[in-house]
Amino acid sequence: MPTKVIMTEEDIKRTLARIAHEIIERNELLQDLILVGVHTRGVPLAKHLAANIESFGGVKIPVGTLDISLYRDDLSSLELKPLVKLTDIPATIDGKSIVLVDDVLYTGRSTRAAMDALTDLGRPRLIQLAVLVDRGHRELPIRADYVGKNIPSSKHEEIKVKLKETDGVDEVAIITTPVAKEGR
């Protein structure tokens, strides 16, 4: 299947630096900020952003992990249930500014599930969304506050994000899946 690399390791590094700057710019009270990475790849991304923010802004931001398997809206139709990972947010979220961090924003359903999960844990003052890739095709009224790269894609394409911590390499690729042939 044809694969094209859209972002290299360098591209990702620069993008994460830029997003970190944007977060610092838009959030006056960095002390109230918590970064929450959505499992699986949102977690290392959140950690990188926190490191960048600490480096550029001088403030150590807490990083939490959030599992959304239990909040998905498609569980009934799944033969195998997704692996539930740990939700661990190191501080109370009431009144805080949360930046949800995820790798790809697509239909928006994962973000909806993440927001439901967060609101079960407390009442944040503000929730923002940071994604490495926005590939369009929203099915819900959801938008990202911080976007690494807009990658317009068709439904026959797959955006594959790989990170060193989970896949051994940092890259974003677009894969064209074969279109079903008519009348075989």
Add this chain to the structure above:
Amino acid sequence: MKPLLIQGGRIIDEGIDVTGSLLITEGKVSWLGKGEETPPQPDYDVLHAQGLIVCPGFIDLHCHLRQPGDEEKETIATGTRAAARGGFTTICCMPNTNPPLDNQTTIEFIRSKSALEGVVRVLPIGCISKGRKGEELAEMGELASAGVIAFSDDGEPALNSYLMRQALDYSRAFDLPIIDHCEDKALTEGGQMNEGIISTRLGLRGIPSAAEEIIVARDLALAQLTGGRLHIAHVTTEGSVDLIRRAKDKGIKVTAEVTPHHLTLTEERVIGYDTNAKVNPPLRTKQDIKALIQGLSDNTIDIIATDHAPHTEADKLCEFDLAPFGISGLETALGSLMSLVHDGEISLVTLIAKLTHEPARIIGNRYGRLGTLAIGVPADVTIFDPALEWVVEPKAFASKGKNTPLAGERLKGRVMATIYHGELVYKDDSITVKEG
């Protein structure tokens, strides 16, 4: 009725194993020819039996027809049709009906109902004890006159040793056997299946082999004491076979039977809690099967009997503990037994003997010569294909009892036609009778 020639089959009877033809005239076997021989008179219908086995109609010394009392499970009409499909031309019905067969009236009911509605011969077995209660002897003399071929309280063991002694003794006057269902109920109460590794795995209370062997041993001792005729129903354990073998060596008058399911199925059939595998005595182990087959070969076990025990579907559609015991076996008997022949465990000739002239020997002559193709004898003939493969479909059974653990199984060996008293009482569609 025109004479019927069964042509070109392999004819197997006591002392006979030859490819040839059999002529039936006016309901009796009238001529037997070898090879290409044809009968002297030229006028007859022809049933082509090439590639098939032709033998005396099977005799089942142990089955349950449920009538009177439990007609929703089976009747004489449906039970005899099931028998015919299974190749059985004579079946002996056990007296655990409701009311039990412990007097002349009930025996006469069986005989007249069979004559009216049955399609094969039904021979009644009378109770050992009044009302089958196990307390007092039934009127054996009256029962003998009425036509029973044996006495049994089957369903229950004759637990009262004093009563069993009297039964074995008293029955000598009539030269009829006492058939005992050997089970020490103190050891089997609440039991659901064979006691062993599988019962432990499934969490079901077990029925130990010892429970059967204890009563077998007791009955053999009583048979020796009295000189009466003892017949052990449905032998299932290695230990029982050993006991019977030694008793026969000592000259004790005992005969024994084994069922097709105990010869071919082990306790592992119960895994999954299939109530159709729930039977008493229970399915046992590979080791027991080996001993039973050996017992058949060396004549420790004289005959094969089905213990056909039909139940309604609703009866068996429940928790394993609550389901009644019993397998509907008339229509699968030959098919399942043929696996032993195909595997080389017993010969075809032995198998047929255990289903025909051996049971006839136990029944005796009061109903004429049974289990034989001798000239002049009423023609009870079974024709079967030893190699035909077929799938067991309980819905297609003539029996009301669809309770078989063999549902969906592929068997090799099938009855193609059954003739009772010269009349075709069962015929597979593939068998044609050509007008002569």
Add this chain to the structure above:
Amino acid sequence: MRTTQVKPKVPETTPVWRHHHILDIDDFTGEEIELVFHTTKAMKEILSRPIKRVPTLRGKTIVTLFYEPSTRTRLSFELAAKNLSADVVNLNALVSSVAKGESLVDTLGTLQALGADIIVMRHPHSGAPYIATRYIEASIVNAGDGWHAHPTQALLDLYTLYEHKESLKGLKAVIIGDIMHSRVARSNIWGLTTMGIEVTLCCPPTLLPVGLGEEHRQLPPVNIEPNIELALDGADMVMTLRLQLERQKSGLLPSIREYIQLYQLTEARLARAKADALVFHPGPVNEGVEISPAVAHGPQSVINEQVSNGVAVRMALLYLLTGSQKR
């Protein structure tokens, strides 16, 4: 309660799970059991929140169908189901139309017609849940059938052990009591041996089922040791089973007094096990019979943890049951 810090083995690959029903633990692989542990840990996190609820099973109807009285197991399942936002209906089969003679299959048919997605069943006859799987589409969870199995209990027992020990393989477990009539024992024997734990059974010979201790592919391998002191030597896990007082009446034991003398788990006897050995009991406890009050309430007892882990384990199992409920 101090637990050692455990590094759970986090499987990164797609989970292996093929159970549409939970009938017995004997057909669970080691990987599936580890998946249950992993999922249970996540469920425990939810139980530590102020709002112990997630919308996972919203819209699903779970029926508890109990033909035997039980407070704690039923409650545990009910809480687990409600925490996952399922609708729960409790059917006490002892007083309903079942008592009037409605058959098991009929009752199940009614529940299916009423739209039950999952039926949690407890029944006095072994094999009853297997029959259920043949006649209705809903998922069946066995909450205990006769003497046969109690898979969710074994899983919560295993999880409780897992929380305390770095590695399960090679541990020594002893089960003391009426093995013959105990579905908890049977399921634990399967579960423990699957995880590589060495199991010893200690009981009067009359309460030991036929075949256990022999080598056979149909049964897990166990050691048999009727002497309690010898059995406890070096044990990491000690499980005591409830002794039904009726066992003495049915002639299996000469007296309860003798059972206590030979088999009660006392502090002195427990000292033969490892210093960090854990004491389990499926409950309800007959204090002073199979276990002394001192041990039941002592520092090595994890009996209360078993109960609290029960809710989390059952949440994990209800979540993991295969999604395609309508076949």
